[in-house]
Amino acid sequence: MSAPLLETPPLLETRGVWQRFGGLIANSDVSISVNAGEIVGLIGPNGAGKSTLFNLIAGARAPTQGSIWFDGKDVTRMPATRRCALGIARTFQVVKSFETMTVIDNVIVGALIRNEKMRDARRKAYEVLDFCGLAPRADKLARELIPSEKRRLEVARALATEPKLLMLDECLTGLTPLEAQSGVALVRKVRESGVSVLMVEHVMEIVMPLVDRAIVLNLGKKLVEGKPADVVRHPEVISAYLGDRHAVGA
Amino acid sequence: MGLLYGLLAVGLALIFGLMDVTNFAHGEFLMLAMYLTFFLFAFWALDPLLSIPIVAAGMFIFGAVIYLLVIRFAMRAEANRGMVQIFATFGLAILMRGLAQFFFTPDYRSIPASMLGGKTISVFGVFLPVPQLVGALISIAAFGGLYFFMKKTDFGRALEATREDAGAVALVGIDKNKVFALGWGLGSALIGLAGGVMAIFFYVYPDVGASFALIAYVTVALGGFGSVFGAFAGGIIVGLVEATTAMILPPSLKSVGIYAVYLLVVFIRPRGLFGSI
C-alpha cells in the first residue's frame, strides 16, 4: 500500500517550523514531509499543535520561524490563494460551505481556478461530484445537506481545484461507522487518482488502517513517525495519550 | 455636547451590542422623545428637567413594544439578516416621521422658557450654557449607571449572555424575547434621556431625528460596536472634533471632521476603538 521509496524529493516539506503566539509555543521545530502518492496521518492528543501546523501549511499565516516547501518551491510566505494555485487544497474542520449556493455551484467555485470557461468548470464540477458520490444531490442548496454530505462537499470542492496535495482537517471525526467507512473509501479513491493526502485525525481506529505513515505530535513537537503499526506501539506515544487522559506528569 | 452625543450613542450601542441589530430608526426615537418632552411642557407645564424621568420611562415602554411588535420578526430572517434589519427599521423611521408630520404638523416647536433654558454659568471663567452642562452631567451619570448595571446586576449579565449565545441561554431558563424586549426598552429609555435634555435647547420637528442619527451611528462605530465604554469615548471624541472643526472650517462643513476621524480610526482599527464585534 505504501508508495515505493524513490529518490525524488518530497512533495511537501516543513523545515524546522516554529509557531509562537505571544508567549505560547504552538509548534516547536517541526519538520515533516509528505511524499507524492502517500496518505499521511497527522495525529496527537489535544493541544499537540496539529491544527496550528495544518493551518501553517494551508497558508493561514506564515510561521514564526522555519520554512515550508511544496513541489520544490518555497511557499512559506505565500498566501493561501497562491498555494491553492500551486496545488494545495484543504478542507475545514468546521465545514464552511457556501450555504446559499447549490452543491454543484459550490464545487464550481473550486473548479474555476483551473478552468477558465464556465462550461469546462461545470463539467469538471459534475465529474468531481460523481467521484465523491454526491451527484444525486447536485441541485440541492448546500444548507440542505446532512453533515456527512457536507463533509463530502468540502472534499469535492477541494478536489475540484485539481490539487496535488489534499489536506483534510478531521473530516472523519464524529461520523457514524457506516459514514466513516465510506469516508475512508473516498480517501483511498482520492489517492488512487493521484492526489497525495495529509490528514489530521483523532479517531485512531479509522485512521491507522488507512494511512501509509503516521506522524505524531505532542506539545508542539514532533514525537515519532513511521508505519502506523509501529507508531501505535511506541511507548512515548502511549504515554502521550494516556498522560493526556489521566493528566499524569508533564 | 460630546457627552450628549455619547448618551445618544449608548442607547444605540446597547441595542446593537445586544442583538447585532442596528436601529435605523434611532433618530426617530429621539424625535419622539423630544416631542414627548415638548408636549409634557405644553400641556402640563412640566419643566423638561423634571419630565426627563417620565419621558425615559415612556420611551422604555415604547422601545419594548416596538421590539415585540416589529423587531422580533425582523430577527427571524435567515439570510440577509443585516439587510432586513436595516430596511425594516428604515421603514419604521419613515413611518414614524410620517406619523409625526400627520399628528404633530411639520411646524417647528420649541420650549421657550424652562428652568435651565438660556442660562449660562461661569466655570473657571468660561461661560458655559447650563442646559448642555446639565445634559453632560446626566450623560455621565447615565453611563456610569449603565456600566454598573451591565456588569453587576443579574439582568445586565443576562443581556450579555443572551448576546453571546441566544440558544444556550434558553436552556438556562432565560427567555430571549423578554431579555431583548427589556434591552430595547433600556436603550430607548436612554434615548429618552437624551431627548428630554435636547428638547430644552433644540427645535423640535418631525425631521429632527435625521440630523442626529448619523452622528449617533458614527459615534458608536467609532467607539466600537459592543462596547458601552466605547460609545462613551466615541461621544466625547465626536463632540470635541465637531467643536474643533467648527472653529476651522465654515459651519456647513463641521461634520466633515467627524467623518474624517471615523474613517481614520477605522482604517487603523477595523473594529473601532474598543469594539468587540
Next chain:
Amino acid sequence: MDSFTQRRRRDLILAAILAVIAACVPVFVKDVYVQNIMVLTLMYAALSQAWNILGGYCGQISLGHALYFGLGAYTTALLFTKFGVLPWFGMLGGGVLSALIALALGYPTFRLRGHYFVIATIVIAEIGLLLFHNWDYAGAALGIDIPVRGDSWAKFQFARSKLPFYYFALVFCCVAWFITWWLEDSRWGYWWRAVKDNPDAAESLGVVVFNSKMGAAAVSAFLTAVGGSFYALFVSYIDPESTMTFQFSLLMALPAVLGGIGTLWGPVLGAVILIPMTELTRSFIGGSGRGVDLILYGAVIVLISLARPDGLIGLFSRRPASKGVPQ
C-alpha cells in the same frame, strides 16, 4: 439541452419580451406625467441593479452609492456647461471616474466588516455631499443648471418630448440587467457569491477576495454614474441635495432589497412596484404635507421586509430542476 441552460435562456427571452413591451408602451400612454414615472422607474431599476452587483451578489452593502450617482451627474454637467463636452463623453468620463474612485475607496474600506463598512460608505458619501455643497465652481448649494435649447441627440436634450429619455432609460435598464445576467454565470459571479457566503473558504479555493470585491465595486460604480449622468440631462438641473444624499443611497438599494437582493430580477421587480407607488402616493396624498404618503411608504417597507425578507422575488421562484451533464 440541460435545464440550467434552459433557465438562462428563459430569463433572456423573458427580458427581451418585457423590453419589447416596454418599448411599445409609449405608443399607448401619452400622458407626460405617467411617462415621467416610467422613466424614473426604469432609471431606478437600472441603478438598483447596479447596486445589486456589489451589494447583493458580492455582499458588500454600500449605502453611499449616491456619491457615484452625483459624481456622474456633476461630471457630465460640468463638462458640458463649462467646456462644451458632449454629454455622451461626459457620461463615459463620469463612469470611469466613479469606477476609479470606487477602486481607490475600496482599498481602505474592504477590510472592514459588516456595519463598519456600511457606516464608512455612508460617511464617505456624506463627505462628498458636504464638499460639493461648498464647492463654488460646481455651483455649491445652488447646483448647476443645464440650458436646454431645442432638441439634439448629440447634446442629448429634448425640450418638447421626453420620449427619447424614456428609450434611453429603457436601454440603460436592459444593459444593466444584461450585464447582471452575464455576470451571474461567469467566474466573477461565482466568486462574488462565494466571497459573500464564506470568504475564508473562498480563499482556500484560490479566490482572491480583495480583487473580486474591487471588480464588483468598479462595475457597480460605473453603472451608477452613468445613471447619474442620465438624470442630470433628464431634469436639466442638479444640486447636491437631489443627487448625493443618504436618502438617495437608500433609495437605490431599496428596490433590490424588496425585490430580492442578490437575484437577477429582484431590482427590477422592486423598482416596478416601489417607484410608481411612491410617486403616486406622493402626488395624490402627500400634497397636504401631512405625511400620509410617508406613513404608507414606511409601512409598506416595514411589512415587506418582515414578511418576505428574501424579497418579493421569492413568490416567483421555482426550484431548479435536476441539471444534466452539459452538452
